[in-house]
Amino acid sequence: MKLHWQIFTGLILGGVFGILFPAVSPYISWVGDLFMNALSMLIIPIIFFSIVSSIIGIQDTGFGLRKLGLKTMLFYVMTMAIALFTGLLLVNIIEPGSGIHIGDNPASPVTVEQSSIKDIVVNFIPKNIFAAFTVNNTLPVILIAFLVGLNVPKIAAEGKHSLTGLFQGGLELTLRITRLVIRFSPVGIFAIIVKQFSAAADILGLIQTMLMYVLTVALGLAIHTFVWLPLILRFGYRVHSWQHFKNMSSPLLAAFSTASSGATLPLTLHAVEHKDGVSSRITNFTIPLGAAVNMDGTALLECVAVIFIAQAYGIDLTMVQQMLIVFTSLLCAIGSAGVPMAALVMMAIILNVVGLPLEGIGLVIGVDRILDMMRTAVNVYGDTCVAVMVAKSEGEELAIDKLSPTFAPLNRKQ
Template identity: 50%
Template sequence: MKLELHWKIFIGLIVGFLFGFFLPEHVSYIAWMGDLFLKALKMIIVPLLLTSIISGIMNIGNPEGLGRMGIRTITYYISTSLLAIVTGLFLVNMIRPGVGADLKFSQTVEGLAVATESFGSTLINIIPENIVRAMVNGEMISIIFISILSGLFATKLDEKYKNVIQNGIQAGFELTMKVTQWVIGFTHWGVMAIIAVVVSKTVQEGSITDLFQRLGLYMITVIAALAIHAFITLPLLLKFIARVRPIRHFHAMSTPLLTAFSTASSSATLPLSMEAMEHNAGVSNKVTSFVLPMGSTINMDGTALYECVAAMFIAQAYGIELTIAQQVIVVFTSLLASIGAAGIPMAGLVMMSVVLTAVGLPLEGVGLILAVDRILDMFRTSVNVWSDCCGAVVIARSEKEKLPKLE
């Protein structure tokens, strides 16, 4: 009997964890597999974004249809991110993991102030000075902007030119998906190596027991809030708004979700998410090619939740009681930061610094949580990808698509 890919990936996760934990000094022998896998995924992203978005917009066929879908997509993104943040805020106020935290274990964070200055220019940088440079540098928001613009104006060309472009773009998309399916076949090997590297670094940096004693309650708070959002809030949206079975959709998305967990990268997981949405869930390319690329860049439920919890933890650790008004500011800055930080170097730290600065908390507080940031990044990225995939189903249903595979 042939083992399904998601089971291979799960086994790869377990083997990678055991390898990294018991043989941390030998991880270098397999680390190259993870590097190659990530490079292969990132190689696909730009052609996939360009061809899928342009193809999707041309399939929609008119600006009115695109505008309708765009408004629904943005509404979903903002709503689910706010629900995630409020969940995190409730739990962190109830558990209060920062009370009594040891400030001596704060780590130095370099380059935070410099990175923060670039946050305000994010909107301006959506329009690239050089299209080729934007593609080479992997500037996701700029690439999405170029793709949407190209797709919109391609629909206004004469029919003979439009058909040529549409056929060429569709052929490019199909070719990219063939390459994607080939890369997906090696996912379990890449996941095994990536997890082994992460675990070995954690083991070599010091006592894991000591780490969990100092930050265990904080980690539990973040993971519990993420779990509530992923396994209660989003499934309820699938059940009552999209009218599909959440369990079936979760099973259909198992490969991209496990990959997101191991790579901690929404962008790197995008090719797998698109492939799974179309082939496993049955969502049309028209919806998938518009909703998922946008979501991988600006819809970050897990990250927004994490920023809110981390800011509250830092405030509690320093003995600072935030007022209701300040907590509302934390909620909205977490939302805005999660949307606006895409493409900025040190994005996670930039997002955190924006939230902390908004309520007058010390930037040095970021050093308190750096030790477990990579571990929690795996969980929040999985939630980011899961929210994108749920969003695609919700939007597909709003566009009157039938999804028999999920019913």
């Protein structure tokens, strides 16, 4: 049985046991605690090694400061930021988690609410580098990882190769341990759900709340796909956006079916180059890079999920906290390539940053499969849109330009 079906089975059994046998919760809750502790243990090494290795890899392959690479990364960050703020707006308007209250409030809202923008900026610089790693202080670790990743390629060749091997080996080792922990996720999720359902006063309300969460994420993904990205293509780059969407039907259906942007990479490359008419120079650069760092749908989901969890636990998040969630979601989305069950691990990282209970993951993991299919399709569509945007900004004439004179190419090269 595939892992996502094992997790779904654990979710269902946990709900049944939590409803029918709530007295067993104290005897098995420690299993969920072990699983959450294991995830928490991996947060710092995943952040550090993945960010360092990603930045070193980008610079080593020549992506670093070149005009095309910088432009592509800026476009990817822009589309992810739009997706994040769409999710942030919807989850605050709809408030899908406000209809329930899960157990006791395990967080300390007073401590979190006292964090101001000044405090967050000051805390980015640790007084002690090693202390930042030992106390799961995520923000300084992110800064340290960026500084290390940017500077390793600039040192002497011998030291550069040694450190690159060290960080890449550390990432591989961390991912192996992560896969081992993830194998036990069905059991951990089972124990967490038993605890949550046994403490929930309104089971029907809990189910309705989960449905509202799914609808909120789906609405956000739909708005990003069918409103914002087409508007950018049409009015920002004068592209026939509907024809572009139809041209991408094959990779989008494959992404939705497989829930894997990597598996659909050949289809995506073919569609962008041969149907839209983007040059191979840009296609072969932007699409593989996007598959690794551009996660519009994933970033939106993480933002909605974390705020939903806070609402379900009755924790009021300040605007500063919510901006921190947006910022961390953006960084995690960029650095999540190759991480097993990236959404689960990313969520644990973001929850840790804002001081929310990791147990809240159990609320959303059961419906993650269907949302995974949706967000993967959005991730792939975002990659294709950025490829077109880069091509137009480079003055290329595309095949879809010829469909209607209304959408003439911008800055056409003579």
